[in-house]
Amino acid sequence: MRLLYLVTSATVLLALANPASATVVDPLDDFLSTYTGPLNDDVDILSGDVAFDGTSYFLTSTMNGAIGTTTGSIFVWGINRGSGAPRLTFGSPSVGAGVLFDAVVVMFPDGTLRIVTIPPAGAPTFNVIAGGTTIAGNSLSATVPLSLLDSMGLAPEDYMFNLWSRTRVNPLADGTNAEIADFLSSSTQARAVPEPATWLMMLLGFGLTGTAFRRSRRASLLKAVA
Incomplete structure (x- = not known):
């Protein structure tokens, strides 16, 4: 479920970053x-x-x-x-x-x-x-x-x-x-x-999404090792 949420968030951010x-x-x-x-x-x-x-x-x-x-x-x-x-x-x-x-x-x-x-x-x-x-x-x-x-x-x-x-x-x-x-x-x-403020929020969103991916992957590795 978390992975689906992260993928969906990333997709939305990419869509905002690349308007038609x-x-x-x-x-x-x-x-x-x-x-x-x-x-x-x-x-x-x-x-x-x-x-x-x-x-x-x-x-x-x-x-x-x-x-x-x-x-x-x-x-x-x-x-x-x-x-x-x-x-x-x-x-x-x-x-x-x-x-x-x-x-x-x-x-x-x-x-x-x-x-x-x-x-x-x-x-x-x-x-x-x-x-x-x-x-x-x-x-x-x-x-x-x-x-x-x-x-x-x-x-x-x-x-x-x-x-x-x-x-x-x-x-x-x-x-x-x-x-x-x-x-x-x-x-x-x-x-x-997007206006500059929107670009900033998008960049922050990408950063948070990347951090969440890394944490999710680390948790998965620790669970596998345990």
């Missing part, structure tokens, strides 16, 4: 037919991942080539916090009919991170973080505090995320849908990751 991945994989070279920019690898999305620890979102995306090859390239996470609308349906033909968002997180090849929240009425709110985007070869990542993405109806763990790449003719503003190069194959929710 929310990584979405995107096909190679699946540029939109409406895209008129350069078909370069750095705007071809390969995967996207979102994690959430209760206070921040961790956004990671991988492209098919080194970031920054294409002039004017940007990488946008659209976030639906509860009042998302299809905002990419302008132009003919339109794109993004099923992509709903009321906030965007924009990653720039120079390391800038821009967080924009879009209220149902009134002007958007902009937060710009110099160096907020980390670039390593063909991947981009950023940490976005929940405090900059207030809920518009959904619980923070239920926010929905979409990723797209685009090239801007005008670096200061979005142009037409013809600038959007690639969409991640599907929207995703954030996967849960």
Whole structure:
């Protein structure tokens, strides 16, 4: 019975330490037919991942080539916090009919991170973080505090995320849908990751489980010797 308890405890701890991945994989070279920019690898999305620890979102995306090859390239996470609308349906033909968002997180090849929240009425709110985007070869990542993405109806763990790449003719503003190069194959929710305090409890749990295993084994050996 004790052995069963220990095994069960260890299994639960391992499950907590390895949450299900929310990584979405995107096909190679699946540029939109409406895209008129350069078909370069750095705007071809390969995967996207979102994690959430209760206070921040961790956004990671991988492209098919080194970031920054294409002039004017940007990488946008659209976030639906509860009042998302299809905002990419302008132009003919339109794109993004099923992509709903009321906030965007924009990653720039120079390391800038821009967080924009879009209220149902009134002007958007902009937060710009110099160096907020980390670039390593063909991947981009950023940490976005929940405090900059207030809920518009959904619980923070239920926010929905979409990723797209685009090239801007005008670096200061979005142009037409013809600038959007690639969409991640599907929207995703954030996967849960433990907070630091939870990690500490898990490590303590592993330690206690290991100690209990050792004591149980020692008792078994002593009993066998006796």
